[in-house]
Amino acid sequence: MNRRKAIQQAAYLLGGAVSASVIAGVMSGCQPSGAPDWTPQFLTPEQAKTIDAIAETILPETDTLGAKSLHLTEFIDLMVKDTFSGYDQLQFPKGLAKLEEECQFFTGGTFLNASPTDREKFLVLHEQKGLKLQQQTGEKPFISSIKELVLVGYFTSEYAINELMDYNPLPQKLDGCIETPQKIQVGIEGRSA
Numbered sequence: 365m366n367r368r369k370a371i372q373q374a375a376y377l378l379g380g381a382v383s384a385s386v387i388a389g390v391m392s393g394c395q396p397s398g399a400p401d402w403t404p405q406f407l408t409p410e411q412a413k414t415i416d417a418i419a420e421t422i423l424p425e426t427d428t429l430g431a432k433s434l435h436l437t438e439f440i441d442l443m444v445k446d447t448f449s450g451y452d453q454l455q456f457p458k459g460l461a462k463l464e465e466e467c468q469f470f471t472g473g474t475f476l477n478a479s480p481t482d483r484e485k486f487l488v489l490h491e492q493k494g495l496k497l498q499q500q501t502g503e504k505p506f507i508s509s510i511k512e513l514v515l516v517g518y519f520t521s522e523y524a525i526n527e528l529m530d531y532n533p534l535p536q537k538l539d540g541c542i543e544t545p546q547k548i549q550v551g552i553e554g555r556s557a
Contacts (some may be wrong), residue, residue: 398435406445406453411460412437414475418463419514421483429523431514439517440510459506466490 404412419431419440431437444456464474470486471478478486487507494505518524 397438402435402438404438404441406456407437407441411457412441414460414464415440415510417476417483418487418510421480421487422511422514423518428527431518434518434521434523436514436517439521440513443513443517455506456509459509463490463506466493 403409407415416432416437419436423431423436425431425433444453448456467473467475467478467486467490470489471482475483475486491505491507491511494507497503498505498508
């Protein structure tokens with residue numbers, strides 16, 4: 365399976381839509397390094413911790429690797445920095461701040477201080493609210509952008525492609541040079557001669 369197939373898989377899970385900037389970033393090879401001393405290039409360290417918690421809530425570690433193990437916060441940071449438009453880069457921290465405000469109202473604290481159960485309940489309600497608002501305004505909710513980045517980052521990771529998907533680099537028998545049964549000559553007008 366290649367990156368295109370992985371993007372198709374993620375698009376299927378997202379309801380068929382992956383933004384052009386995310387596709388462009390993945391196709392250009394945007395992948396996290398996974399270095400233990402990684403520092404965010406776009407996000408602040410506090411924002412990176414919150415994104416890390418959101419990503420791990422969306423894709424927790426189970427019998428397969430989760431968002432933290434695959435360094436999806438680094439992937440998100442790179443994608444926002446390198447592929448988002450200037451406008452979308454300005455909106456990203458605003459969307460995260462709004463999410464934190466709503467989390468404060470819902471849980472009484474920040475997303476990082478919420479229990480895993482409260483985090484999950486909050487994200488479900490936040491997404492439902494965002495989707496209703498999207499129907500009215502046409503604007504993509506912030507949580508949908510985060511979810512898109514998490515799922516695309518996950519399904520385009522080397523781990524997911526090699527370990528979780530049906531990866532077969534040569535899915536069929538390769539016949540190199542084969543003879544054709546007969547030669548067909550094409551005339552000037554495109555008809556067989």
